[in-house]
Amino acid sequence: MREPNHLRRIAIATIILSAVATPIVVVLIAPSLPPWNDSSASSGQVNDNTVLLGILTPIVALMIVYFAYTLTVFRNRGSEQGEGVAIRGDSRIHTPWLIVTTTIVLFLAVFGTVELADAGSGGGQGPTPAFKPTGSDNALQVQVIGQQWEFTYRYPSYGGVETPHLELPVGRQVEFHVTSLDVIHSFWAPKLGVKADANPGVDNIAYVRPTHKQSFDIRCNEVCGLWHGYMFDTGQVVSGPSFRAWIRGQQALFGPIGPQLPRFSGHYFPDPQRRAG
Amino acid sequence: MNNESAAMPAWRRLIGFNLLSGILLGIVGFYVGWWLGHQIHAKSLAYFADTNQNDVALMLGYLLFVVGFLVGLGYANYPLSRMLGREHSHRQNEEGGIGRYFGLCTDHKVVGIQYLFGIGLFFFIGGLNAMLIRAELLRPSPQLFGAGNYLTIVGLHGAMMMGIMSSAILGPFANYFVPLMIGAKRMAFPRIESLTFWLLMAAGAILVSTVFFGGFPTGWTGYAPLNDEANFGFDSYIFFFALVGISMTLLGLNMIATIVTMRAPGLSWGRLPIFCWGALSTSILMVLAAPVLIAALLMVAFDRGVQTSFFLSTSGGSPYLFQNLFWFFGHPEVYVLALPGFAIVLELLPVFARKPLWGYRLAVAGILGVMLLSFFVWQHHLFVSGLNSTLRPFYMFSTELISVPTGLIFLCGMATLWRARLRFTVPMLFCLAWFFNFFIGGASGVFLSDVPSDVATHGSFFVMAHFHYTIMGGLIFTFFAAIYYWVPKMFGLELNERLGKIHFWSLFIAFNSTFAPLFALGLMGMPRRVATYAAHLQPLNIWVSVSAFVIGVSMLVFIANVVYSLVFARKPAAANPWDSKSLEWQVPTPVPVHNFDRTPVIDSDPYDYGVPPPLPKAAEAPATAPG
Numbered sequence: 016m017r018e019p020n021h022l023r024r025i026a027i028a029t030i031i032l033s034a035v036a037t038p039i040v041v042v043l044i045a046p047s048l049p050p051w052n053d054s055s056a057s058s059g060q061v062n063d064n065t066v067l068l069g070i071l072t073p074i075v076a077l078m079i080v081y082f083a084y085t086l087t088v089f090r091n092r093g094s095e096q097g098e099g100v101a102i103r104g105d106s107r108i109h110t111p112w113l114i115v116t117t118t119i120v121l122f123l124a125v126f127g128t129v130e131l132a133d134a135g136s137g138g139g140q141g142p143t144p145a146f147k148p149t150g151s152d153n154a155l156q157v158q159v160i161g162q163q164w165e166f167t168y169r170y171p172s173y174g175g176v177e178t179p180h181l182e183l184p185v186g187r188q189v190e191f192h193v194t195s196l197d198v199i200h201s202f203w204a205p206k207l208g209v210k211a212d213a214n215p216g217v218d219n220i221a222y223v224r225p226t227h228k229q230s231f232d233i234r235c236n237e238v239c240g241l242w243h244g245y246m247f248d249t250g251q252v253v254s255g256p257s258f259r260a261w262i263r264g265q266q267a268l269f270g271p272i273g274p275q276l277p278r279f280s281g282h283y284f285p286d287p288q289r290r291a292g
Numbered sequence: 293m294n295n296e297s298a299a300m301p302a303w304r305r306l307i308g309f310n311l312l313s314g315i316l317l318g319i320v321g322f323y324v325g326w327w328l329g330h331q332i333h334a335k336s337l338a339y340f341a342d343t344n345q346n347d348v349a350l351m352l353g354y355l356l357f358v359v360g361f362l363v364g365l366g367y368a369n370y371p372l373s374r375m376l377g378r379e380h381s382h383r384q385n386e387e388g389g390i391g392r393y394f395g396l397c398t399d400h401k402v403v404g405i406q407y408l409f410g411i412g413l414f415f416f417i418g419g420l421n422a423m424l425i426r427a428e429l430l431r432p433s434p435q436l437f438g439a440g441n442y443l444t445i446v447g448l449h450g451a452m453m454m455g456i457m458s459s460a461i462l463g464p465f466a467n468y469f470v471p472l473m474i475g476a477k478r479m480a481f482p483r484i485e486s487l488t489f490w491l492l493m494a495a496g497a498i499l500v501s502t503v504f505f506g507g508f509p510t511g512w513t514g515y516a517p518l519n520d521e522a523n524f525g526f527d528s529y530i531f532f533f534a535l536v537g538i539s540m541t542l543l544g545l546n547m548i549a550t551i552v553t554m555r556a557p558g559l560s561w562g563r564l565p566i567f568c569w570g571a572l573s574t575s576i577l578m579v580l581a582a583p584v585l586i587a588a589l590l591m592v593a594f595d596r597g598v599q600t601s602f603f604l605s606t607s608g609g610s611p612y613l614f615q616n617l618f619w620f621f622g623h624p625e626v627y628v629l630a631l632p633g634f635a636i637v638l639e640l641l642p643v644f645a646r647k648p649l650w651g652y653r654l655a656v657a658g659i660l661g662v663m664l665l666s667f668f669v670w671q672h673h674l675f676v677s678g679l680n681s682t683l684r685p686f687y688m689f690s691t692e693l694i695s696v697p698t699g700l701i702f703l704c705g706m707a708t709l710w711r712a713r714l715r716f717t718v719p720m721l722f723c724l725a726w727f728f729n730f731f732i733g734g735a736s737g738v739f740l741s742d743v744p745s746d747v748a749t750h751g752s753f754f755v756m757a758h759f760h761y762t763i764m765g766g767l768i769f770t771f772f773a774a775i776y777y778w779v780p781k782m783f784g785l786e787l788n789e790r791l792g793k794i795h796f797w798s799l800f801i802a803f804n805s806t807f808a809p810l811f812a813l814g815l816m817g818m819p820r821r822v823a824t825y826a827a828h829l830q831p832l833n834i835w836v837s838v839s840a841f842v843i844g845v846s847m848l849v850f851i852a853n854v855v856y857s858l859v860f861a862r863k864p865a866a867a868n869p870w871d872s873k874s875l876e877w878q879v880p881t882p883v884p885v886h887n888f889d890r891t892p893v894i895d896s897d898p899y900d901y902g903v904p905p906p907l908p909k910a911a912e913a914p915a916t917a918p919g
Contacts, residue, residue, distance in 0.1 A: 099646040099903075124685070145681040
């Protein structure tokens with residue numbers, strides 16, 4: 016019996032499956048996945064995920080087709096224990112394989128770097144960010160101070176007022192300065208696409224421009240002791256005028272202790288607090 | 293020796309250098325250390341006066357526990373005898389009955405079986421912790437344990453699985469089968485081989501003892517400065533991981549020495565079974581990475597005990613230093629877990645595909661490539677930490693680059709299925725499941741290596757899903773493949789195939805049903821190590837918990853299979869039930885104490901399956917070496 020052309024069958028099935036699945040993934044599924052499109056950073060992350068999923072889909076198609084085919088066609092049938100064909104390798108297979116995988120990797124690295132160059136994609140970049148957004152000079156500075164077990168927020172350009180609530184004006188570039196008073200925390204606002212570790216003694220800068228008025232969740236993303244699970248908060252993205260009204264209210268409320276606090280500092284070293292949790 | 297011990301009354305046999313005396317001396321040592329620690333009066337200790345937590349006492353206690361444990365097991369006998377000018381050998385322990393398994397034994401086959409049961413024990417303790425975690429997460433706010441105990445359970449699960457399980461395949465299977473595969477009569481350093489096992493058991497006992505000292509709230513990573521303010525129980529973590537590190541380093545050195553120097557005549561590097569390549573590469577990772585962990589933990593111990601400040605920014609140290617050191621160990625460590633899995637899959641596929649391994653040299657290149665690259669990627673764990681952001685493109689590239697050698701391993705495995713005559717035995721099913729699991733794990737890894745994507749997923753349940761797919765899907769599945777494949781040789785008994793298939797299918801389905809939804813949970817904003825989460829995530833969490841309990845049931849099926857097959861059914865296995873051509877299957881069952889009557893001579897690699905007909909088998913080669 017002549018051996019059928021297995022390779023051609025697999026290639027055809029893979030191409031058909033990818034041609035059907037890839038547009039569905041890229042157009043319908045990937046863009047609707049979290050962290051959605053509520054800020055410059057999260058939009059970038061969704062774009063990035065879409066491209067990665069688009070590259071992944073044909074590879075998944077190949078895997079599905081290959082395994083479905085080989086596991087059914089090349090199984091040992093009947094009670095007789097047969098032997099396979101003694102093939103020990105084929106450079107016509109492995110050379111293209113190496114070229115394709117290396118090309119994908121190079122593309123991913125370049126693409127990821129290009130996306131990263133867009134303001135660091137919302138990630139914490141340390142005290143001297145390599146990837147700044149345009150207009151970062153006019154950014155609204157917000158200092159995020161983590162401590163066991165809450166975040167507080169200080170607005171240096173509004174007299175250094177420090178409040179337990181986070182509100183941001185929509186459409187304005189925000190520059191988060193994340194630091195900690197004790198152990199390592201991590202400031203994560205999933206919908207904003209911002210994540211930056213809060214290290215004691217380090218000013219960790221992350222950029223984001225919120226694009227939708229809404230409330231968003233904040234969670235501590237690095238285990239920080241006993242009540243780590245309770246270190247969450249809700250922030251608001253509001254219009255410019257309501258932000259100014261809100262910050263005036265905060266100044267009236269927390270202003271009296273303002274003179275006791277530094278307007279802004281890259282880090283704060285309190286006395287060591289041992290055995291807190 | 294045998295007759296003598298048979299004549300003794302039962303209680304008399306308990307006296308001597310064995311596990312019992314080890315435990316007794318260990319406990320004595322602990323209290324001596326504890327007492328000693330309380331005799332030291334220094335200003336730095338007065339710091340803790342109000343908390344009644346004397347870290348120095350606990351650390352000295354653990355230190356002397358380990359010393360007492362090892363002396364009780366008999367590890368001091370050889371050096372002391374030699375110092376006194378007497379001849380001493382442990383080889384007499386290699387003969388004899390079940391007592392061999394409860395003490396110092398230099399037979400690599402005994403150590404392999406010790407490892408299998410010891411690691412199995414801690415694997416099930418770790419798994420039980422996972423069940424507790426999932427029980428807690430049935431509700432969005434803590435119901436069962438409270439925040440502190442929950443974090444301890446999470447930390448125990450993580451440390452147990454990352455620490456003890458790093459020897460899951462090298463411990464039992466490489467110790468047992470590498471000498472057989474390379475035609476050697478023993479490992480290069482038999483006493484050290486046995487020491488690695490008992491150190492690991494001491495480590496496990498110390499980790500579990502953390503529950504008496506308040507647990508630890510840090511997870512398995514133990515970041516500074518949280519580790520400095522952490523409770524008493526963190527000292528258990530330090531000693532646990534440091535002992536695991538020492539055990540790994542010694543195991544690795546022993547394995548490297550064995551494979552490099554003790555191969556039988558004719559076993560060139562090009563004929564070395566791929567499993568030995570995997571064991572060799574893993575060993576190199578262990579030897580180069582684990583000492584970094586030991587050093588870092590020593591610094592933490594000093595920070596906690598005597599107020600040095602390696603990692604405390606309040607007095608000039610750096611928490612980044614700990615993260616860097618930890619992940620410089622930690623990333624090679626995850627390949628210590630993954631590489632043996634690759635090797636098992638590539639070793640077993642040819643047997644059940646009835647074909648030679650496709651692209652042997654490419655597979656070796658893949659394994660070595662993964663090994664090498666794993667040292668250059670650790671900063672992807674610090675992508676949002678605020679360390680120098682200009683380095684990110686490099687670490688993104690190096691991390692993605694690992695998919696090239698991993699892709700080669702996939703290619704070799706997949707192409708071995710090509711035009712095969714596949715036999716779907718239980719070990720083969722576990723190997724095939726590896727492709728599925730590790731593909732998902734690897735593909736999700738690409739999202740985590742890509743910085744913009746990683747910002748969304750870093751530190752969330754997405755990461756947890758990713759590394760459970762690579763480690764549980766990659767290591768644990770191949771661990772079971774190895775058990776089902778090699779137990780007939782190790783015990784001379786067959787495992788029940790029907791129960792094995794039930795175990796496989798329930799595990800495979802429940803595993804995917806547990807961990808696939810975690811990707812979604814992570815993207816929707818659920819961080820790791822929390823007992824509280826948003827209410828709208830509850831339905832998905834209940835689904836995951838129920839699936840996780842099914843994994844637990846599936847593990848009970850496995851235990852039932854082992855008990856039934858090895859205790860009750862006791863169906864003798866053929867010497868070579870899989871019709872394998874590898875050398876370890878050519879020796880009789882049970883394997884003789886010194887493995888081979890004559891040193892075998894190897895004239896091909898062990899993958900001569902398939903048509904055209906293969907060359908003669910290695911073990912039946914002529915008695916005199918050619919040349």
